[in-house]
Amino acid sequence: MPELPEVETIRRQLAPRVTGRRIVDAQVLDPLWCAPRLPEEVEEDLRGEPIVALGRRGKYLLLELADERFLVMHLRMTGNLLWTAAEDDAEPRPHLRVRLVLDDDHRLLFVDQRRFGTGLVIDGREALDRYIGERLGPEPLDPSFTPDVLRALAAGRRAPVKAFLLDQRRVAGVGNIYADEALFRAQIHPLRPAGRLKRAEIERLHTAIVETLQAGIAKQGSSIDDYLDSNGERGSMQDEFLIHLREGQPCVRCGRPVTKLRAAGRGTYVCRRCQPVPRPRRTASRA
Numbered sequence: 001m002p003e004l005p006e007v008e009t010i011r012r013q014l015a016p017r018v019t020g021r022r023i024v025d026a027q028v029l030d031p032l033w034c035a036p037r038l039p040e041e042v043e044e045d046l047r048g049e050p051i052v053a054l055g056r057r058g059k060y061l062l063l064e065l066a067d068e069r070f071l072v073m074h075l076r077m078t079g080n081l082l083w084t085a086a087e088d089d090a091e092p093r094p095h096l097r098v099r100l101v102l103d104d105d106h107r108l109l110f111v112d113q114r115r116f117g118t119g120l121v122i123d124g125r126e127a128l129d130r131y132i133g134e135r136l137g138p139e140p141l142d143p144s145f146t147p148d149v150l151r152a153l154a155a156g157r158r159a160p161v162k163a164f165l166l167d168q169r170r171v172a173g174v175g176n177i178y179a180d181e182a183l184f185r186a187q188i189h190p191l192r193p194a195g196r197l198k199r200a201e202i203e204r205l206h207t208a209i210v211e212t213l214q215a216g217i218a219k220q221g222s223s224i225d226d227y228l229d230s231n232g233e234r235g236s237m238q239d240e241f242l243i244h245l246r247e248g249q250p251c252v253r254c255g256r257p258v259t260k261l262r263a264a265g266r267g268t269y270v271c272r273r274c275q276p277v278p279r280p281r282r283t284a285s286r287a
């Protein structure tokens with residue numbers, strides 16, 4: 001599933017290519033993409049629109065159109081947003097859900113095998129802010145995301161820190177891969193309750209989140225399943241994983257074999273020496 005680094009890679013590739021262009025045709029081939037709105041309505045909204053900017057919040061891509069209208073796209077599990085020349089769009093393409101034809105004859109193709117990806121047109125910046133605000137916490141690569149902000153978000157949370165990191169309303173954009181990598185870097189066990197992390201641990205975790213996401217962007221994201229960038233190329237972050245998917249292999253820090261467990265319902269990779277297991281909670285009186 002694309003996480004922040006994958007979506008940001010796509011944004012950085014596409015922004016210079018699509019900004020200032022115009023959408024001359026829009027074809028929504030899969031009604032599920034924009035449900036409950038009808039494909040014809042969304043096509044109508046998009047056709048003829050200029051592309052003012054391409055932004056991102058968390059895992060959402062924000063294609064800004066005229067008059068502060070936005071096409072808000074989410075790739076979910078298997079979505080890819082490809083930029084192709086017209087001649088590469090001549091053959092039928094499996095899993096193609098949406099085609100946007102630009103005025104330079106390039107196309108933006110939303111390709112998505114499992115069809116969980118979505119597109120939604122939002123009218124006005126206030127409505128956009130409200131939509132995003134209801135779904136996402138702070139943007140981890142924004143300078144306003146400080147250790148104090150992270151500490152305030154974690155305060156009182158009894159959820160395991162891995163589940164806390166996966167909750168997009170706490171920290172936006174972190175998913176299963178980068179949560180594992182950040183917790184390993186910070187030497188924190190994924191099952192520790194988020195609200196019980198000490199100040200020094202929160203500071204380590206903050207640094208680790210930022211460094212992990214930046215490393216992912218520098219490697220153009222991770223391709224362990226369907227993720228491709230906008231050129232249809234694989235990222236290479238999967239070759240740099242410190243802990244994720246390394247079950248049985250020696251820990252890069254201490255050499256002990258990496259173990260796999262389940263946290264927040266997801267396969268989770270830890271080094272039990274570098275990330276000490278949480279102490280069992282003191283049980284209340286049994287009387």
Ligand SMILES: [Zn+2]
Pocket residue numbers: 251252253254255256271272273274275
């Ligand atoms: Zn280790």
